[in-house]
Amino acid sequence: MKSPSVVGILGGMGPAAGADFARLFVRACAAQLPSLGLPVSDQSFPEHWLAQVPVPDRTAALSAPKAEMPGAHQPLDPMLQALGKLAALGATTVAVACNTAHAWHGLLQQRFPQIEVLHVAREVARTLQLQGVREVGLLATTGTYRAGLYDSVLRDAGIVCHAPNDAERACLMAGIYQGVKVNNLAHARACFEPVAQQLTQRHHLSTLILGCTEIPLALPAVTDHPQLQLIDPAWVLAQALAQRAYQGLATNTVQGTPSAEMF
Template identity: 55%
Template sequence: MPVASSIASEPPLAPAARKVGILGGMGPAAGADFVRLFVGACEARLRASGSPVSDQAFPEHWLAQLPVPDRTLALLENGPSPFGGMVSGIEGLRSHGVVSIAMACNTAHAWHHKLQRSYPDVELLHIVHETVKRLAAQRIASVCLLATQGTYSLGSYQAALAEHGIACHLPTQAEREQVMRGIRDGVKAGDLALATRLFSTVARRMVERHGCDSLLLACTEIPLALHGVPGHAGARLIDPAQVLAQALADRAYACAGAGR
């Protein structure tokens, strides 16, 4: 086949999309999984709009994976600040011309305001705001919140949920410690079986105690190991990272028309 004919048969390039970035490394598995969620969100937008799904239809997106200090330790135990690491990641993403950035870590949003103030030329999406806005639109009345100790201490989800009239149920202190063990000794250490066992136990207890069938998985590593609640097949698992990925896809295609 002539070269010219081969080139002509390739799918046309999609309208230029805006460059977006993902600040990962908190931990790396969650950052890598966020890329999967983002690509899935972009594909859904293309299909919904009737646009061809091809390699060329996806927006340019950059992932910064840096060894950022533990956010919960920084908040609760005066550990090393992750701010410098996050700044390095944002600087790298800005160098590629991104206009919107998603942070693939719930607890890292403790530094969101300071980071956004430092980089007013880049939109730094807020995972709590995007998630609670979605829950309110879906008229969800109550949720059980699974998160890190650092995220609980911030109270950002609790305050945002209350503002929208959504009841928020929290684990006991012992259950929170189980969740943290699942994150650190489970997901971060590569032992997903341990993480699944610990997360599932806490999730089941909370659903049964509060009669709530919606669980908000407010740590990007919890969904990597929790895929259902034992004995409660109808329980709904809500992943803020997925909501954030969809919001980032919205920003990427804002000027391209895909998915409108």
């Protein structure tokens, strides 16, 4: 029987988010195995490699003038080095466990054309289209907003995207940097939840994208909005990576196109 493909995870941004992505990937594989007629056992999971590398701050790099950012401080070089290691280990598809890092997606894909580097915003847009969602709010880093990571992808998918105002964005950044990244999840939630509530009420939303891998770690739900759907791009990306690992074995999917059950 053909084995699953080798896949990779580019993490370290931060380490907790990379480790959590590996957990989500294993969960996604376990959910997909029954549809392939395979048992959920150690031997059924694909070979996968997690590269946890220290990567300079992505938002800071996107915010600073290029003249003030020497090459050694740019996120691209360590990401390329990690991707090279994953390629050497035989990875055919790689997921980048950081939303903001996708600002460099094109350069990563260009340098390693033999590997499919999944694009988180495209995978999220496909998921929302399948669900019939036409309007969302986006909680993310200022770097992700500045790069317009989700804007054009969602617009091309016919989905209107609402972003927080400047004060709310600052609150999100405080929750990420003074909350999740220093393991203070209570502080992080106190920062994230008011922004989620205000954005939801202002635009009468039923769906929010938690567009930073740290945000879902501290915001599993939004008080007073029990029906609000929170889309975790890391989970969507983990499902897409699992689909790529097993696509040669799939019997209920079209090559390269995930079935609706994935979402």
